[in-house]
């Protein structure tokens with residue numbers, strides 16, 4: 101669904117990442133993007149630690165962090181913490197079985 | 210828990226018996242549903258003398274087990290015409306368990322118009338006339354104050370609000386929480402059943418009762434520790450829910466395109482920021498005063514998904530401000546202001562009406578031209594009319610199906626006449642199967658999480674595709690039925706579903722309390738299946754067939770943006786869910 105003519109992406113963050121994005125400016129955060137990059141590279145650019153992301157949404161569909169983001173896409177970063185049945189129903193579990201944050205218990209320090 | 214109490218409102222007699230053998234190992238939903246299936250005439254009128262309403266704590270209620278204080282209420286539903294189990298927090302369940310009461314049943318129906326209070330304490334059960342000041346439209350907040358002043362600040366209370374007194378099909382039963390605020394056994398109109406039996410309130414005082422007996426206290430303590438640590442360590446149950454409440458789902462469902470809006474005509478909105486959990490959290494923090502980001506609906510809740518939402522001056526408006534209510538008013542009825550939604554939520558609690566059913570009914574009324582889209586003030590005024598009740602108030606209190614009929618609409622989002630909540634079945638297919646097939650009528654809590662096999666099936670799930678969805682819906686429904694029987698808040702599954710030692714700890718607690726040696730298969734899978742079978746058996750005898758397990762037809766021909774999908778499961782595929 102990416103529109104080739106666009107050279108920007110719309111980015112959102114949920115849960116505590118929402119507050120972090122708000123510090124950057126209005127929501128959604130509009131970011132210039134000339135060439136496709138992976139979600140992981142995008143996270144790096146935005147200074148979001150990988151273990152704070154369970155899945156990313158790209159144009160309303162769930163993907164693992166290594167999926168490619170194209171100019172024109174609508175992207176959202178979701179930290180671990182979405183209630184259980186929904187992460188199943190929304191496909192977080194199936195799309196993202198190799199991610200540490202997916203359905204794994206992270207010990208509190 | 211060895212007492213089985215029956216209150217006969219025809220003769221005004223109370224009998225206390227030993228628990229019948231067949232119910233000894235059951236609690237919560239397993240007990241209420243088996244009882245209704247055994248004793249209620251399936252074809253009876255839900256508001257007539259042959260319906261019975263049963264209150265039962267869960268198996269672990271009253272113990273120190275984290276999150277075990279939920280109460281189940283069962284009866285034939287005036288909304289769906291089928292069996293109903295609805296559960297709630299508050300302090301009632303733990304007090305019943307401490308008094309050794311396995312179940313309290315209300316049957317029969319008195320002559321005349323008087324309303325009564327059923328008072329339960331260490332000396333037994335008495336029936337008294339209800340004080341007139343809490344009748345005829347008195348709100349629940351005031352009624353709780355009056356009853357607490359009369360019977361003691363610490364008593365537990367289960368109330369039929371004005372909606373219950375008027376026997377409206379969407380009336381809930383309101384439970385006093387530890388701070389004197391309100392939690393609800395919301396769905397299916399059980400408040401109307403209470404009202405039909407002329408019970409205004411049950412009041413319970415456990416003064417003088419000892420602790421709940423535990424067969425093996427050491428083993429129990431150990432298992433309880435493992436269990437609560439699992440909850441606290443998990444990112445969902447330990448952190449996500451406490452910070453953002455269930456309203457965390459607004460942004461997530463909106464992004465996924467599964468947030469039904471404007472009476473189910475689209476799956477995404479652009480005002481999600483106004484009503485999201487993130488915004489609620491920031492607003493509560495900013496306003497200070499009475500506001501609290503997290504709060505437990507009963508003593509012993511360690512996950513604390515509830516909150517106190519305060520107004521601009523920091524004054525308490527409402528608590529337990531849930532995703533489904535905020536979705537219903539905010540996205541589905543297009544009210545773009547969280548404060549306006551909070552005042553309506555408070556009013557619904559005060560009147561004792563199911564906030565999901567009523568929010569969906571409001572959006573349906575908007576589509577039918579009875580109310581202006583998105584007008585919070587008009588909705589608040591209309592909801593207040595339920596307490597009068599005016600004809601519009603009665604109509605809203607009769608639920609979404611009734612409003613849809615009265616307005617001549619085809620887009621009426623109900624299954625078995627109960628409103629579909631908060632997740633669009635066209636873009637999140639698995640949840641649609643649960644709405645269609647649960648014996649409860651469209652209910653999102655019927656399909657919560659279970660155990661290990663889920664995780665393997667979960668590996669294929671794509672929300673937009675059919676693969677694996679039938680299996681998931683079946684396993685989720687079985688797991689939910691068993692959790693609802695323990696007295697545990699369903700949300701514990703967020704914290705233990707992916708943690709086998711924690712599931713074992715839950716079963717170990719039951720074993721240690723009752724001196725049993727159940728396995729996970731017995732306590733979770735087999736029990737859950739048996740509960741669902743009893744419920745489905747009741748519905749069948751009440752006249753329900755497979756054809757009632759269908760979503761409204763418009764889902765099949767109205768595509769839902771942004772993914773533009775329709776509901777495309779065949780009847781045969783849907784019927785597979787209950788093939789076990």
Ligand code: SF4
Pocket residue numbers: 276298504505506507510511512513514515698699700
């Ligand atoms: S997690 Fe929420 S619903 Fe569950 S017991 Fe705690 S406050 Fe109540």
